[in-house]
Amino acid sequence: xxCLEIIxxxxxxxxxxxxxxxxxxxxxxxxxxxEIADVAALLTFLRRFGDEYHQRMEEQVLFPALLSGVPVxxxxxxxxxxxxxERTLVSRIEDAxxxxxxxxxxxxxxxxxxxxxxxxxxxDAVLGDVAEKCLSKEQDEAVAAEIIKHQPxxxxxxxxxxxxWKYTSKPPSTPLTPQRxxxxxxxxxxxx
Numbered sequence: 001x002x003c004l005e006i007i008x009x010x011x012x013x014x015x016x017x018x019x020x021x022x023x024x025x026x027x028x029x030x031x032x033x034x035e036i037a038d039v040a041a042l043l044t045f046l047r048r049f050g051d052e053y054h055q056r057m058e059e060q061v062l063f064p065a066l067l068s069g070v071p072v073x074x075x076x077x078x079x080x081x082x083x084x085x086e087r088t089l090v091s092r093i094e095d096a097x098x099x100x101x102x103x104x105x106x107x108x109x110x111x112x113x114x115x116x117x118x119x120x121x122x123x124d125a126v127l128g129d130v131a132e133k134c135l136s137k138e139q140d141e142a143v144a145a146e147i148i149k150h151q152p153x154x155x156x157x158x159x160x161x162x163x164x165w166k167y168t169s170k171p172p173s174t175p176l177t178p179q180r181x182x183x184x185x186x187x188x189x190x191x192x
Contacts, residue, residue: 001128001131001132001135001140002140002141002143002144003062003065003131003135003140003143003144003147004127004128004131005144006144006147006148007054007057007058007062007123007127007147008124010049010054011120011123011124013049013157013160014046014049014050014054014116014120015116015117015120016160016164017042017045017046017049017050017160018112018113018116018117019164019168020042020160020163020164020167020168021042021109021112021113022109022113022168023164023166023167023168023169024038024039024042024109024167025105025106025109025110025113026167027167028102028105028106029106034167036097038163038166038167039097040097041158041163042158042163043090043093043094043097044158045157045158046090047090048152048156049152049156049157050086050090051083051086051087051090053150053151053152055083055086055087056150057146057147057150058079058080058083058123059080059083061143061146061147062127062143062147063076063079063080065134065135065139065142065143066127066130066131066134066135068134069130069133069134069135070130070133070134075122075126075130076126076130079119079122079123079126082115082119085115086112086115086116086119089108089111089112089115090112092104092108093105093108093109093112096108
């Protein structure tokens, strides 16, 4: 399903940001300093890409389409409630950063990392089954087109390669272009 390919690509991008956050927290726990500008860029990304784009597309486009086919799908409703928890934790991390509360930053970051990783795993596993049952090919294409229409440009993302080199022990992943990949997949699927 095209719409799920886009969502899963978004999850891949967001997992990269969580890995960077984990690396920042690890450095702090080891007594090293991290750059506030890097944390601010990461939090801005989590707000803009993670919440304002990704979660909004799930909440306003994907989930309503899925729920129209199975209106009492409790797993989807549980995932929606996790979005609220994610927003709360990002706010707590922002406050901890603003007020220089290192322990709160570390604690909230750990909670957010665990919540996001579990949430993405759940969505990756559950949404495919639900979408296969609920969406026709035409509905899938319509949902995918709506999501693509709202994707932020790749230039709006922080330089994950630099942040991965700086805050994680692994080399950076391939260049960040999930939006372009999703758009290309959508165009190739609709022009067949």
